Amino acid sequence: MINIGKYNTLEVKREKEFGFYLGDEGKVDVLLPKSVAEGKSIQVGEKVEVFVYRDSKDRPIATFKKPLVTVGEVAYLKVVFQTEFGAFIDFGLDRDIFVPIKEQRFKLHTGSKYLFYVYLDKTGRIAATTDVENYILNAKDEEKEFKVGEEVIAQIYSKGQSGTIHVAIDSKYKGMILPNEYYIDFYPGTEMKLRVKRIYEDGIIGLTPRKTRLNERDQIQEDILKYLKKNGGFMPFNDKSNPDDIKATFNTSKNYFKMALGGLMKDGKIVQEKEGTRLK
Incomplete structure (x- = not known):
């Protein structure tokens, strides 16, 4: 056969x-x-x-050419063409793989890459779907070890109703980002550098796009100084500001924002006022 x-x-x-x-x-x-x-x-x-x-x-x-994926596998592939019936993705050979409209769980964009599971359809043709959840492997089952603090590359494939983002580490192993770990919206297909924050008992890897506490503080301080310089040395934010306003402007939590402000004040670079914060 x-x-x-x-x-x-x-x-x-x-x-x-x-x-x-x-x-x-x-x-x-x-x-x-x-x-x-x-x-x-x-x-x-x-x-x-x-x-x-x-x-x-x-x-x-x-x-003899090597395709980017074979039937039964998941791969991160580029959409190269679209029709009213579906999309076509490049898998490294002279013929592209068809992704029927009914197999697209979200809007695909030509030129962008997404995770696809490749299968044979009822006619024996190679096809693909964005519904990859059941084909992403559990690291524990595969005896693949990750360490807390380790940096990995992962691709987003779905987002739960609770806001949890589901990703595949190296296009292969199950990982997730909890809602309190990110402050901007991400679309399926986005490839990210993430840090392992926790390894759950069921083998799923808990991840975060945030840097370590000190590194993130340094980044926020840099963002605050850039904002101040761009806006005449003043910003309408201080450690009493609304968390949602801080999140919308600086893509961080209020706790991290306050920590960054404290560091800048200690260094003598800013002064907080009732109305906001000024450069010294």
Whole structure:
């Protein structure tokens, strides 16, 4: 049996001017065009490992080229074209993968990358879906270890009603960002550098986009000074300001904002007034 969308080890059955016909013990033959044989010396009777997919006429075709993903896997792939019926994503070969409208859980944008699960549809064609939740792996089950404080790269694939953001670390392992860990909105497909904050008993990795306490304080102090200089040395914010106003302007919590203000006052760079804060 030849598996579409996966690697197959097949025997070279016969050679033609335009390519080689490969097969297994069954009756189905797959064409390996000489144009993609990559100059390899191929002999009738030998076995070769190839990736098999369908060409524009839905005929099975083989290649030595390495796709970005195979059927049954999740990958972070770019949308290259859209129609009223669905989108097409690049997976590294000369034919793109189709993502039907019904398999899009959110609006896709051409040129952007998202996490997709790749599967075979009812007709045996390679297709993809943004519904990846059931295919993201649990680090605990895979015996993959992460350490608190470790920095990782992850891609967002969904957002829960409670505001919890669900991500895949390295496009593979389950992670989440709780609502109190971020202060700006994120859209599915966003790739982020995150820090491991907690490892839950069920194996899911708790993450945060925030820096360590001291590093975040330094960043907020820098943002405050930039704001003051840009606005004539004054801002209508102090340690009594509304938390929502602070969050909207500086993308941080009131506690971190107060900590940053305290550091700047100690350094003699600012002075707080009833109406706000001024540069010294």
